[in-house]
Amino acid sequence: MSTKVGERALPPGRARRPSASEPESQKKRGVRAGTRQQGIATPWLFLTPYLLLFGSFVILPAVLGVWISFHSWDYTLPNKPFVGLDNYVALFSPGSTVFGPFWGSMRATGIFTVLSVPLLLIVPLAVALLMSKKFPGRDFLRAIYFAPYVLGVAVISVLWRYLLDNNIGLVNHYLGLLGLPDDTAWTTTTPAAWVALVGVTVWWTLGFNAVIYLAGLQDIPTELYEAARVDGAGPWMQFLHVTIPGLKPILSFITIITLLASANMFGQSYLMTQGGPGRETRTAIYQIADTGLRNFQMGSAAAMSYVLTVFLMAISAFVFYIFREKQPRKLKKEARS
Amino acid sequence: MKQKDFSGRRVLGVTALGAALALVLAGCSAGGAEQTASEPFTGEYAGPEVELSYWNGFTGGDGPFMETMVAEFNAEHDNIKVVSNTMQWIDFYQRLPAAVTAGEGPDVGVMHLDQLATNAARNVIVPIDDLTEELGLTSDDFTKDVWDAGVYKDARYGIPLDVHSLAMYYNTEHFAAAGITEAPTDAASLQDALVKLQAAGYETPFWMPTRWPSHLMNLSVLWQNGGEPYGDDGATFDSAAGVEALEWQRSLVDDGYSPSDVAIDSQYVAFKNGETSITWDGIWQINDLVESGLAYAVAPIPTIGETDAVWANSHNFFLPRQSNADQNKVNASKVFIAWMSEQSAEWAGSGMIPARQSVRDGGALKGLPQEAIAGTIDSMRFLPPIPGIGQVQAETLEIAVADGVQGTTTPSEALKKAADSATQLMDDNKASFGG
Secondary structure, rough: OOOOOOOOOOOOOOOHHHHHHHHHHHHHHOOOOOOOOOOHHHHHHHHHHHHHHHHHHHHHHHHHHHHHHOOOOOOOOOOOOOOOOOHHHHHOOOOOOHHHHHHHHHHHHHHHHHHHHHHHHHHHHHHHHHOOOOOHHHHHHHHHHHHHHHHHHHHHHHHHHHHHHOOOOOHHHHHHHHOOOOOOOOOOOOHHHHHHHHHHHHHHHOOOOOOHHHHHHHHHHHHHHHHHHOOOOOOHHHOOOOOOHHHHHHHHHHHHHHHHHHHOOOOOHHHHOOOOOOOOOOHHHHHHHHHHHHHHOOHHHHHHHHHHHHHHHHHHHHHHHHHHHHHHHHHHHHOOO | OHHHOHHHHHHHHHHHHHHHHHHHHHHHHHOOOHHOOOOOOOOOOOOOOEEEEEOOOOOOOOHHHHHHHHHHHHHHOOOEEEEEOOOOHHHHHEEEHHHOOOOOOOEEEEEHHHHHHHHHOOOOOOOOOHHHHHHHOOOOHHHHHHHHHHHEEEOOOEEEEEEEEEEEEEEHHHHHHHHOOOOOOOOHHHHHHEEEHHHOOOOOOOEEEEOHHHHHHHHHHHOOOOOOOEOOOEEEOOOOHHHHHHHHHHHHHHHOOOOOOOOHHHHHHHOOOOOOOOOEEEEHHHHHHHOOOOOOEEEOOEOOOOOOOOOOEEEEEEEEEEOOOHHHHHHHHHHHHHHHHHHHHHHHHHEEEOOOHEEEEEEOOOOOOOOOHHHHHHHEEEOOOOHHHHHHHHHOOOHHHHHHHHHOOOOOHHHHHHHHHHHHHHHHHHHOOOE
C-alpha cells in the first residue's frame, strides 16, 4: 500500500451527512415554529469550503481525465490530437504496445491484492485481540506494532531491499545460519518476490488496521461477553458470536480500505523489485505512472486509470453487497425461527 | 544513426548549413516567437546584474566539483550570479519539461546527450548554434560521435562538457592473490583471469547484474560485435551481435562466475565489500571507490567481440525555452556555458573525462584514475539522437536483458520480442514527434 489512508478514509462514524439532512430541515421549517428560519443557501454556504476543495481536486481532475483519455495527450507537444476511443481500444487489442504491459500490471495488482488483503484482515485482528488484553508492557507493544506504519514507503522499501537481497542480504544470511535454504532470490524471482512484497506490506501497515480493530473491540459492550460466559460459551464461542458480529461494521470498512490500498500498491515494487523480474511485479499504478509521467503518454495513462477505476468500483460494490446483504437475511431467518 | 551514412566532411557541411538555416528558420519552428537563442551571441555580458537559475543532476561524487566551479564562476563575474538547483537525474527529466511548459524553467542546465533529441523534439530546449560559432567550437576539438549526437534536425542543442563511459573495475588484492599481473583486455584474457580468480578461492569473481548497468554492458558488447542497436527502420538490438552479447552475459552465470538473479546495485555493493573481484560500472563511480578505501584499479572494458567499443554518454549544457525571455539572462547563460566549457579541466576531478581535446591535451587528466579510460575515447559509442529513445530502451531492451541474464527467456527470444515492441514504440514516437 503505497498510498497511506488519510483522514478522508477514516470511518464515517455516526455523523450524518449534512446533505442528507437538508430536505428534512426544509420540511420541518413550517412545522416547528421554534426553530429559526434559515435560507435555502445556508447549508450550501456551510458546504462551500468542502465543495470547493472536492470540486477542484477530485471532480475537476476526474472529468479532465476523461477528456485527456480521448486524446493523444503529451503536454510538452503543441498539438494533442483527438483520437476518440483509440486509447481504450489499444488497451483491449492484443497486438498493441500497451496491451501486454497493462494487463500484465493488472495481473500483478490482482495477485498482490489477493495475497495481501486476507493477511491484512486476519493478522491485525489477531494483534488487536492480543493488545486488548491487560498485561504489563501492553502500551509499549502497541507502539511497537504501530511503529512501522509511521515510516514512509521509501524508507521501508530501501531497508528491505538490502535486507532481502539474495546475495548480500541479512535475511538469507540468518536463514543459512539456521540451516534453512539461503539462496532464495527474494527481490528478483517470483514467487519469492510476491512473498517479500506482501510480507513487507503486512509488516508495514498492519499497525493501522490493528488500531481500527482495537477501537472496534473497545466498542463491544462487556455485558455481552458476560452474558455469553453465563450461557457457557468458551473463548472461541465468545469470539465467534460476540466479537465477530460486534466488529461487523468495522470489518466492512477495513476490507474496503485495505482492498483499495492494496490495489494502489506502487512504492514497494518500484523500489524493492523495480517491477522485476522482467515486468512481473509491476503493478497497475506503477504502469500508469510510468506511462503518464515518464513517457508523457497522458492519454493512454488516463485510459488505464479509468479501466482500473471501473475494476475497483466493481470490487468495492461487491464488498458492500456482501456486508449489507447478510444482516437482513439473518434477521429474517431469526424472525422466522 | 543517420550521420553514420555520411563522411565526416559532409556531416560538417550539413551541420554548418543547418546552423545557418537554424538562424534563419528558428522563428518558424514550433516555438514560434518564443525562440530566444537565435539572437546573435556577443561572447561577453556587460548588462545589468542578473541571477541565473541553473539545473543539473550532479547528486553524486560529481556534485562538489560542480559547486566549486559555480562558486568560481560567480567570483569572477560581478554581474552574474548563478544559483544551482541539483536534483536526481530521474526527477530532472520529469520536472524539466513540466517546468518549461509552465514557463518556470531554469535559465541554463545540463542534461545527458541521449536526452537532447527527446527534449528538442518536445520543444523544451532551443538551438544554440550561434554559441558554438562564437566560441569557435567545432568537431575538431571533440570526438565525432559525441559532437554529432548533439545535433537534432540540423540544429545543435548541446555543448558537451564531458564524456563518461563504462569501465572495468577490479580488486587489485584479489588479482595479486590469483597471480594476475595485467588487466584483461579481451575475451580470452578475461576468461583466463576468471579461472585464476576461482582457483584462488574467489568463487564468484564477476557478478552479472540483471538490471542497470546490464543493458549498457549488452550495448557495449553489441557494438564490439559490429552491431547497431537502432536503425532508421526501428530497433535492431536483436541482431546476431546483440544476441551473442546477451548470451555471453548469461554464460557468466551458467559457468558459475556470477551468482544468479543479482538484484539491482548489489554487484556494486559486493565489489565494494570485496565479495566479487570484477565489475563493470560507470567511471563516475571512481570517487566513491576512492573514498571507500578499497584496493581497486580501473581499466577499459575488455573487447569481448571483434572491435573496441564501449557504451558512453556525455553531459551537455543546454538552454531551455523561455516563455518571455530576458535577453540579458540568455546572454549571461551563454557566458556561463562558454566559461564552463573552457574550465572543464577542473571537472576532470569528478571522475569524468573532459569532452574537449584541447583540455585533455592540456594535461587535465594527468595522474587521475580515468586517464587510462580517456585513451579509449575514440571507441566510445553513444546512443543515436532519436527522440524518445531513452524511454523506449527502458521499456524494452533493459527488460529483455534482465530476462536474458536471469535465464527466464532465451536471449534471442527475449531480444526479438523486445525489439519488435521497440520498433512499434519508435514508430509511435515518429508520429507524435513529427518524424
